[in-house]
Amino acid sequence: MKQVLAKADAGCATSNFLAAALERLPGAGLVPHIRARAFEAYARAGLPHRRMEAWRYTDLRALIGEVLPLAPRPDAAALARAKASARRVAVDQAVKLVLVDGIFAPELSDLGELKNELHVQSLREVLENSATGAMAGLVLSTTDDAVIALNAAMASDGLVISIAEGNTIRRPIQIVQVATGSSVSAFTRSYLQLDKGAHATVVQSFISAEGASGYQANDVLIALAGDEASLSHLRIAADAADAVNISSGIIAVGTRAKLDLFSMTCSGSINRYQGFVTLGGEGSKLSANGVNLVKDKLHADTTIVVDHAVPHCTSRQKFRAVVDDCGRSVFQGRIVVRPVAQKTVASLSTRALLLSDQAAADNKPELEISADDVTCSHGATSGALDNNLVFYLRARGLSEKDAQMLLIKAFIGESIEEIFADNLRDFVTAQAEHWLQERL
Amino acid sequence: MTLLEIQDLNVGVDSREIIRGLDLMVNAGEVHAIMGPNGSGKSTLSHVIAGKSGYEVTGGHILFRGEDLLEMEPNERAAKGVFLAFQYPVEIPGVTTMNFLRTALNALRKARGRGELSTPEFLKKVREVAGSLNITRDMLKRGVNVGFSGGEKKRNEVLQMALFEPSLCILDEIDSGLDIDALRIVASGINGLRSPERAMIVITHYQRLLHYIVPDYVHVMSKGRVVKSGGKELALELEACGYAQFETAA
Ligand SMILES: Nc1ncnc2c1ncn2[C@@H]1O[C@H](COP(=O)(O)OP(=O)(O)OP(=O)(O)O)[C@@H](O)[C@H]1O
Ligand SMILES: [Mg+2]
Numbered sequence: 001m002k003q004v005l006a007k008a009d010a011g012c013a014t015s016n017f018l019a020a021a022l023e024r025l026p027g028a029g030l031v032p033h034i035r036a037r038a039f040e041a042y043a044r045a046g047l048p049h050r051r052m053e054a055w056r057y058t059d060l061r062a063l064i065g066e067v068l069p070l071a072p073r074p075d076a077a078a079l080a081r082a083k084a085s086a087r088r089v090a091v092d093q094a095v096k097l098v099l100v101d102g103i104f105a106p107e108l109s110d111l112g113e114l115k116n117e118l119h120v121q122s123l124r125e126v127l128e129n130s131a132t133g134a135m136a137g138l139v140l141s142t143t144d145d146a147v148i149a150l151n152a153a154m155a156s157d158g159l160v161i162s163i164a165e166g167n168t169i170r171r172p173i174q175i176v177q178v179a180t181g182s183s184v185s186a187f188t189r190s191y192l193q194l195d196k197g198a199h200a201t202v203v204q205s206f207i208s209a210e211g212a213s214g215y216q217a218n219d220v221l222i223a224l225a226g227d228e229a230s231l232s233h234l235r236i237a238a239d240a241a242d243a244v245n246i247s248s249g250i251i252a253v254g255t256r257a258k259l260d261l262f263s264m265t266c267s268g269s270i271n272r273y274q275g276f277v278t279l280g281g282e283g284s285k286l287s288a289n290g291v292n293l294v295k296d297k298l299h300a301d302t303t304i305v306v307d308h309a310v311p312h313c314t315s316r317q318k319f320r321a322v323v324d325d326c327g328r329s330v331f332q333g334r335i336v337v338r339p340v341a342q343k344t345v346a347s348l349s350t351r352a353l354l355l356s357d358q359a360a361a362d363n364k365p366e367l368e369i370s371a372d373d374v375t376c377s378h379g380a381t382s383g384a385l386d387n388n389l390v391f392y393l394r395a396r397g398l399s400e401k402d403a404q405m406l407l408i409k410a411f412i413g414e415s416i417e418e419i420f421a422d423n424l425r426d427f428v429t430a431q432a433e434h435w436l437q438e439r440l
Numbered sequence: 441m442t443l444l445e446i447q448d449l450n451v452g453v454d455s456r457e458i459i460r461g462l463d464l465m466v467n468a469g470e471v472h473a474i475m476g477p478n479g480s481g482k483s484t485l486s487h488v489i490a491g492k493s494g495y496e497v498t499g500g501h502i503l504f505r506g507e508d509l510l511e512m513e514p515n516e517r518a519a520k521g522v523f524l525a526f527q528y529p530v531e532i533p534g535v536t537t538m539n540f541l542r543t544a545l546n547a548l549r550k551a552r553g554r555g556e557l558s559t560p561e562f563l564k565k566v567r568e569v570a571g572s573l574n575i576t577r578d579m580l581k582r583g584v585n586v587g588f589s590g591g592e593k594k595r596n597e598v599l600q601m602a603l604f605e606p607s608l609c610i611l612d613e614i615d616s617g618l619d620i621d622a623l624r625i626v627a628s629g630i631n632g633l634r635s636p637e638r639a640m641i642v643i644t645h646y647q648r649l650l651h652y653i654v655p656d657y658v659h660v661m662s663k664g665r666v667v668k669s670g671g672k673e674l675a676l677e678l679e680a681c682g683y684a685q686f687e688t689a690a
Pocket of ligand 2: 482483484527612
């Protein structure tokens with residue numbers, strides 16, 4: 001299992017690697033064919049690099065070099081370790097679905113609990129049983145992004161969840177993705193469908209079990225929020241300090257539907273969250289927010305592309321980064337307003353707080369506006385903590401540490417306060433405060 | 441009892457001398473007014489007493505109750521009872537005034553060896569003082585000084601002064617930006633805090649404030665030192681004649 005799946009410097013890879021993995025990957029009928037095509041697309045492009053605009057600040061070829069071999073199926077010991085870790089990040093009241101090393105672990109999941117309101121299958125089940133291949137094609141669909149194509153070729157498991165028309169799932173659905181191995185990779189892919197008027201909250205937590213190191217996670221979530229549906233999606237990456245996590249969200253939002261997106265990265269070595277949101281139904285609303293908490297040598301990239309494809313849609317984005325040590329935070333926000341998308345309202349604010357001289361932040365807002373009757377605004381700043389503010393607080397009795405803490409909390413709070421549900425906002429706040437406590 | 445003793449203080453910023461051989465002695469129970477032209481170093485002096493970084497003390501010393509103040513962190517000074525009402529209070533978005541007051545008060549109480557106030561005790565205290573200063577509940581819910589008018593910021597400083605129970609209050613142009621009614625409210629808030637244990641240094645440009653807060657001593661500061669000291673009549677003299685007569689003296 002030490003062989004390398006795809007050499008990056010060559011920018012291509014032989015399909016032998018896929019052939020070797022295929023035996024272990026689920027999929028009947030057309031699925032191997034879909035995988036092979038996706039792999040070819042990946043192999044042609046190779047890992048993304050800095051000369052590609054979308055990956056300008058996160059040169060995967062330079063940063064990770066190679067894609068590691070597939071993680072072995074978790075054994076009982078791995079599952080036990082995963083269980084212990086998953087417990088630590090459990091959201092209160094959540095329906096928990098656990099993936100270990102890229103494989104769904106029903107024994108660690110609360111599968112039976114919402115049988116009537118929620119239809120949940122593993123990706124494996126869907127790919128093995130998809131008689132016509134239509135569902136498989138949908139779930140394994142790709143874009144021109146090479147990491148998404150590679151994911152389609154290699155996805156070993158994930159969750160396929162659908163919520164029927166008008167159903168409201170009150171408890172959050174939490175997908176916990178645990179890595180237990182070292183120097184291996186896991187490719188996961190989930191598919192989420194909210195039918196008309198359905199409401200749900202889906203939290204994705206990426207964590208590592210004790211002892212896991214140097215692994216790579218590549219995840220894709222495809223979500224459809226139907227007309228008048230409301231989806232809250234939180235993604236929290238708390239990977240091992242030397243791990244790579246590349247997650248992609250491809251989300252379509254229907255007429256008068258609402259999507260609340262929140263992404264927080266608080267550990268790892270290389271992390272990228274890329275969200276592609278299409279506001280495809282009139283009157284739909286997106287609120288996309290997030291926080292990068294960056295220390296040591298972490299490189300954390302949040303890239304959001306919002307496509308205003310129809311008129312009368314609103315998107316608001318607020319991202320904050322706190323960067324310490326030699327860390328680097330990247331935020332790219334691209335807003336596309338199509339010619340037909342009149343009456344679009346779009347705003348984007350991104351700010352970074354640099355806590356050390358070596359810390360770096362790249363903010364790249366990008367507006368591509370092809371309609372004339374729109375309201376769009378964006379702002380990007382980065383800088384150190386304001387000493388006048390720190391001094392004011394210290395002159396009122398706060399220690400330097402407490403003064404910094406209060407100011408940093410207020411800074412990231414600007415983004416966290418956008419999380420609608422109290423319990424999730426508290427959950428995220430607690431994780432962020434934990435990060436701050438450890439740092440200061 | 442001597443609260444504050446400043447001897448031959450010299451302070452520079454970026455190798456430029458701003459305070460040059462300043463002496464000042466303040467006893468408990470006294471109110472001292474410092475007046476002086478723009479740029480004479482009044483705010484610099486108040487910042488150095490409160491412990492702001494960026495100033496280089498090149499000579500002299502500052503004792504607070506006999507202890508070397510310059511050796512202390514700003515928060516230690518606050519805990520010992522030094523309070524500076526800033527000439528330009530900063531805005532702190534995202535930290536509500538209420539949360540700030542509570543965090544600061546508890547930090548001070550802890551450092552002074554007292555327990556935290558319970559929520560009802562705290563709220564009662566804040567509302568009482570806020571009410572007397574015409575500070576609305578809405579202001580308390582907003583970020584510290586965020587969107588406050590100039591006068592509201594100054595009233596917020598006095599609110600803090602009343603809550604934090606300092607023994608030395610330095611008021612740096614607390615009257616700037618206040619309308620006539622607000623001046624009266626703020627002055628009566630400050631007068632209410634006068635006590636035999638507490639001293640005040642009132643920095644101002646105008647006799648008008650000193651009409652309400654009657655000082656025991658008035659000092660004229662020019663080019664980084666105290667060039668003349670006297671009783672409250674000195675302020676009236678300054679109002680009539682201006683600073684010109686002292687510029688040469690400095
Ligand atoms: N951080 C600094 N860097 C450079 N110069 C400074 C700095 N702080 C103060 N100064 C200078 O020191 C001098 C005294 O400033 P200070 O603010 O203490 O005056 P002041 O007496 O309070 O004036 P005002 O009545 O206008 O408030 C001024 O010339 C000012 O420009
Ligand atoms: Mg001044």
